[in-house]
Amino acid sequence: MLKPQSTATRELVNLDGLWRFATESAVTSEPWNAVLDTPLEAAVPASYNDLFVDSAIRDHVGWVWYQRQVRVPRGWAGERVFVRFDAATHEGRVYVDGSLVAQHVGGYTPFEADITEHVQAGAEFRLTVGVNNQLTNVTIPPGSVTVRQDGKKTQTYFHDFYNYAGLARSVWLYSAPAVRVDDVTVVTGIDGGAGVVDYTVETTGSADVRVRILDAAGAEVATGEGATGTVRIDGVTLWQPGAGYLYDLVIEVLGEDGAVVDTYTQSFGVRTVEVRGTDFLINGEPFYFTGFGKHEDTAVRGKGHDNAYLVHDFQLLDWIGANSFRTSHYPYAEEVLDFADRHGIVVIDETAAVGLNLGVQGGLSGVGPKPSFSPETSNDETQAAHAQHIRELIARDKNHPSVVMWSIANEPASNEEGAREYFEPLVNLTRELDPTRPVTYALVMFALVNNDKIADLFDVLSINRYYGWYVFTGDLATAEQALEGELRGWIAKFGKPIMMSEYGADTMQGLHSVWDTPWSEEYQASFLEMYHRVFDRIDGFVGEQVWNFADFQTSPGIHRIDGNKKGVFTRDRRPKAAAHALRTRWTRIGTRKPSVD
């Protein structure tokens, strides 16, 4: 799905700002039919939960309403007019005045509606958006809603981060011509010193297409004719980890008289990704991932996208020497991937399929033990929602050079009956939609080499482990043996690249100890050091991503102190002691770990 942009033939109006806001209980049953009668205004983009000092809003389960007036620019007569939501978490319904124009399920992927027939150039309309935060056994991610005796709804979910909701990403109004670029896919290869660029442009209606490729300085380096084609870039500059060189594919759609009726520019990088044996190769060179699992999470904004945090987080990644991150546990805002493209940070792009596991959450949430895959829990309908989510993720992110791998789930119950039937079609779908990128999933601690049912379906084994934290707490010597034994078992059985996609210890900033005291800054540093000793003894190991980049908010519970504290940085991005040790190690590693003797 194309990201809206302003070009010679398209105009773009950003609708961020303050919108009228109310929960469903505070307004009439069809709030789109009138001006919302509410004293509240909510910031867009931002999750609504932490904006107001009102637990009835923070903990609300169900629909909330956002509304604002929008004026269509007067020059848009004769153009198609679209409204585009970068995300509505987790379900959105959009009304233009009294008309429903879009409905979308899935909280982290964009959707849009052609509203041309409902609006007029130069005139105002009322834009009302309902957003629902309910998670059920058939949503991705899953959860469950309970209605108490007093009628109040409460919700449980099976993931370890707060269920922030609302309009956490930008909203746009844009114009485009009736005959236009509808989609583009760019796949790149390398042939000696040349880049080989396969492109496919889809248009609305049949029309001639031509393309030009511009280098980063804006100089034309190649051209092509037709909606699909292959173009060579001689003397190509590759997109590399740490050096995110981008080209522009300028697409022009031609009318019958040969005049340009639409133009759209897709940036891309020339690079290849491949798994060979136990190596993960970028541009044919073994690549070693260093970095983090992250979250979109800041104080007050919740999951609201914020360019200041975007810049600062990438500065910290650079400072600490990290070359990559995983978009744990959902697709991040497109601005994040664009930034990673430009700055050469490598991304593992994850779906929102987190918590397909009632075994793990039995302890944490009080739900279970129930089978994770069954007609009452994750079932065919869940799988269909998961498939749709994968389609939308790949449609959105396929052209990002920074994205080198899809992670289609975090910690599913891959050790349980039904896991293979659930996952095999999803892995096949992912490969069909994108044959160019490896596919992985992050393995839960209960999924072991002798009971996991799906590892053989994937290209890379991404292992989440907490030896020394949830098990062998405070006993790093025993944890070290257990970790090494397990990792060697995976390598011996599968002969695939294996990486640590999560390892970390909760750490209270400012707590110090001379002992191996869990929660102390010293313990976090020793814990990570212990893991690194093990990684450095193992061949076939392709990366380490610490859990987590920064402290983040979770639902309340006795396991968490105002959130998860496994951050190497605090929630306001101050380094804990471990950050300095990681910096020493990762700046030494760069992108390639020295091989084991």
Ligand code: GCB
């Ligand atoms: C995990 C999950 C992650 C949690 C983390 C933890 O395995 O993938 O979402 O936050 O453990 O800290 O328990």
